[in-house]
Amino acid sequence: MIRNYIKVAIRHLLRNKGITVINVAGLAIGMACCILIVLFIRDELSYNRFHVNSENIYRLNSVAQHKDGQADRMGVSQFGAGPALREESSRVKDAVRFYTTYNVIISKGADKFKQDQISYADAGFLKMFSFPMVSGNPATALKEPYTGVLTESAAKKYFGNEDPVGKSIRFQDAFDCQITGVVKDVPSNSDIKFDVLLSMETWRQNVIKAGGKPEGSWYGFSDNYTFVLLDPGITPAMMDGELKVFVTKHIGEIAKRLGETFSYELQPLANIHMRPNGDNAALDKTPKLYLYGAIGLFIILIACINFMNLVTARAHERAMEVGLRKVMGAERKALIIQFLVESILVSMLSFLFALLLAQIMLPGFNYATDKTLSLFSLQNISLFSTLLLLSMVVGLLAGSYPALYLSGFLPVRILKGGLKSAGTKSLFRKALVVSQFTIAIALIISTVVIYLQLRYLQQKDLGYDKTGLVNFYLNNDKQANSRETFKAEVEKLPFVKNTSYTSAAVGDGPNNANPVGIEGSLEEDSKVAYIVYADFSYFTNLGIKMAEGRDFDTRFPTDSLDAFVINKSAVKKFGLTKPIGSRLEWRGSNEPRKGTVIGVVEDFNFESLRLPVGPMLAMIRPGYARVLTVRLESGDRQAQLAGIETLWNKMMPAFPFNYSFVENSLAGEYKQEQRDGSLFGAYAGLAIVIACMGLFGLAMLVARQRTKEIGIRKVLGASITSITALLSKDFIQLVFIAILIASPIAWYGMDKWLQEFAFHVPMPWWAFAAAGAGALIIALVTISFQSVKAALLNPVKSLKSE
Incomplete structure (x- = not known):
């Protein structure tokens, strides 16, 4: 039985190649966007979770509450905090520091290298975190002063194919360090990054040589991060009281002298990437994930709307088929299955093309998001299974309404010719077209506003002359x-x-x-x-x-x-x-x-x-x-x-x-905004393309359904212009309604985004007008192609068409 359903579905799809191509292309583009966005979101949410102890590792964050009500929340902490916590708290299994310095010169013999940054860490760092060692002992590699480890890439850079363990390199032409181990390159989904990692004892000895007291000062934060490993079952809430006593003991007098209320917060390691300054800080990247997810959902929704629109718009062409099948004894259940099989076939074919499109789009997407995502890799096998299932669900969702709609026709009404259908007469179909263009126009407006803000940031008078x-x-x-x-x-x-x-x-x-x-x-x-x-x-x-x-x-x-x-x-x-x-x-x-x-x-x-x-x-x-x-x-x-x-x-x-x-x-300060602008522009372009593909298909069906009417009008003297306007009018009205709905939505969203900048452009009203006009023109061009084609048809042929 299923085999018969598939054969009938394939035969029907091949018979209507134009509509099939539009449906497959639209769904493929939507699915490709979803695939890339799913890869992005999954990667963002995977940060720092690969560590074996990730559930029990926390970062010690600092909060300085000023008298004027402002609060500075920072992911850094004083150099003395880690060692003191390790000694004074029975609930802390270990506490390690991770400190980074920049623009470092490394020498190996006569060769000089510029290293953008080097990091220092306490002896327990490689035991707390899961950075696998290729050679060396994680328990002792960072224990002694003037020792350190390299990543595999850094080892290759400085030593070529030689084994670096036991050899030395010179830093800042000031001190030598012996390499005690090599670790695998730090994964891309890690917020703790390093190429060269020296022992914290190395840093301490250098500070002491310079006459300083490394752990003696509770003033400085610099780029020092303190990570705490708690005993299983111990939560940050259980540590609140202990941390308050700790702060009073070590920082109370300093905070009082500075007129601040100081405190520590423990932030789970898995949360650091999305909230870099702490769980309660203003900076939170989670909404961006929601936004990207929503955009992917909207684009696939536009493609599904296209599918439903085109199938229901062709209802009268398949009505006779439904009527005859019902007269011959076909149950509604069998008809629903038939239409759903067609829908799932289209969706599965779209999925295959979507994979190809996603692979083609991936380099540009990686550039825009500053990622190194890959599509065809072993870790994505489970993802492909999920996406394949998702494509079937998309097929079911996209085909559900048409299946229920078409299978519900009454055979008596159909065979008497009582069923009429036109492209934009159905209220539901109108709502679908409006929804499509509302999403597309909102994205276009957002792209224009982001572009204007970026241009403003680049051209604003900063109060000094940056030229040269x-x-x-x-x-x-x-x-x-x-x-x-x-x-x-x-x-x-x-x-x-x-x-x-x-x-x-x-x-x-x-x-x-x-x-x-x-x-x-x-x-x-x-x-x-x-x-x-x-x-x-x-x-x-x-x-x-x-x-x-x-x-x-x-x-x-x-x-x-x-x-x-x-x-x-x-x-x-x-x-x-x-x-x-x-x-x-x-x-x-x-x-x-x-x-x-x-x-x-x-x-x-x-x-x-x-x-x-x-x-x-x-x-x-x-x-x-x-x-x-x-x-x-x-x-x-x-x-x-x-x-x-x-x-x-x-x-x-x-x-x-x-x-x-x-x-x-x-x-470079606004690189992320530039990337967001590029992504929004790409999404907006794809959304308008998919929406216009749907309009093109609807216009084609409308012209086909009104062939005889067009012929009669031409015989009665109607001009090509008037016929074109007649066929286009309903569609343009729907796009205009979409503009009216999209404008306040985009205004609200972009106003929220602009508020993130102390200096920003006023909301440009003309951007809304330009985006709307652009969408209207694109829609008109799309529709006019079919409308003019229908208007130019010989009326003799038109009148013989039925």
Whole structure:
């Protein structure tokens, strides 16, 4: 019986090739989008879950509640927290730190390598986390000072085919480390990433050599992460009381002095990827997963709507078949099965094409999402089974309404010719067409708004001139010792306009935030401000305008020790009615520094445009200003860089050339938004293509159903234009209704998205008009092809068509 159903279904599909192609193509595109989105969502949700102990590992997050009501939630913690918890808590099986430094120079013999980052970890790190070792003992590999492990890729990079275990490499031309093991490359779905991992004892010894106390200071966070392994059955809620006592003991006095309420939170390892700053922080990437999932669902829904629309629109063509079958004794159940078999066949065929389309689209999708997803891999076998089942479900859903609709026809009514059908007369069919275009138009509007916001971010006046700015990084102590000489030599180059040193280069992300108060005020009244260590030419080089007072000046010796320059936001934050001459105190270290405000600069965006301009305080502190910002004249950038590189190699031959253009760094800040815009554009394009394919099929059926009417109208003198307008009118009305529905939906969604940026474009009303007009034009072109074709048909043939 099933075999007969399949044969009849194949025969019917081949007889109506045009409609079959439209249905298969629409469903294939929708399924391909769903496949890619499922791969993406599955990968996002898999982060950090591959560790054997993942259910019992937590990250120690810091929460600093300020008096003004603002709270800083951070995934980092003080260096002393891990060792202290390990010693003082009976519920903590182990606590390890993971600390990262950047722009590191590694030497192996005469060869020099620039490593973007190296990490340090405590001895228990490789036992707590499941990073399989190729060689070495995880219990001892990170135990001793000046030892470390490499990933397989890093081992290949530094040692080629040699076994690196037992060999040494040099870091920052300052110390040697012996390689004690090799681990497999870190999986892509891990938030803990490293290529070179040194023992935390190495870091401690270097700090001690420099005269510091690594675990003695509870001020600094830096990039230190603390991970805690709890005993099975112990929950974060059970640790709350213990953590409060711990904070009071170690940080209570410091927090009180800074005017903050400080606390720790334990965040499950599996949650870190979606909520990087903590479960209660504002940054949450989960809604984006919901959004992507919704888009995939909408696109497959559009394709299913096409299928249902085209099948029900052809109801009168299959009505006679249904009537004759019922007269011959066919039960409604058998007819339903027949139509569902046809639907599932279309869906299964679509699934095969969807796999091919998904593979073709995958490289672009990986680029847009910054992923390395693969489709045809062993781990996706179960996924394919699920997707195959899903395709059958899609077939059942898409074919359910047509099956019930067609099988319910009364044979007496059918055989008497009482059944009439037209493409847009059914209210249900109208609703389906409107739903399709509502989704497509909302996506188009969203894409336009995202594009306009990205263009605004790229073109906004940041308060400084970013043209021709290049940052050169002299992070090593040996480089820092020659920085003034290097700066003087760079300034002699004919294509260099100006230079300045700073600790917080523009374009490089967040600045260092510390408590600052008015001199003589209580410690509790401190305000958090962003601190910039600079030289005398910092503001001049960046082109930042003075609002009041003066800039740092070498003619005033006290500027090096007793002077601050602040921005307008700091004036407002500290409530300074007469800022020039006011005395402030920087309380960000064990050695507070007092100074007189000598100048106020206009606010400039030293952070992302997602954030409002915060209070900023600049001071002359040469020892900490190790980024040389150079402003280049217009010209050949590669030739200019080559000139500076020659000078660099002459003065600092032991260190690879290390630089970044400020404009490129700023563009990279909004890379995710650019990717989202690309994805939305692609989704919107596919949605409108699928919707228009449905319109094309409906227009084709309408023209076929109204062939005789068209012939009669032509005989009576109707023009081609009037006939085309007649056939197109109903469809255009539906698209116009979709515009009216989609506009407020898109407005609400995009307004929410724009609120994530402190600086954003006003909602562009014309984008809604343009998206609507574009959808109307595309729909009109799609419909007109069939309408004009029908209008041009010879009326003699039209009248003979029935």
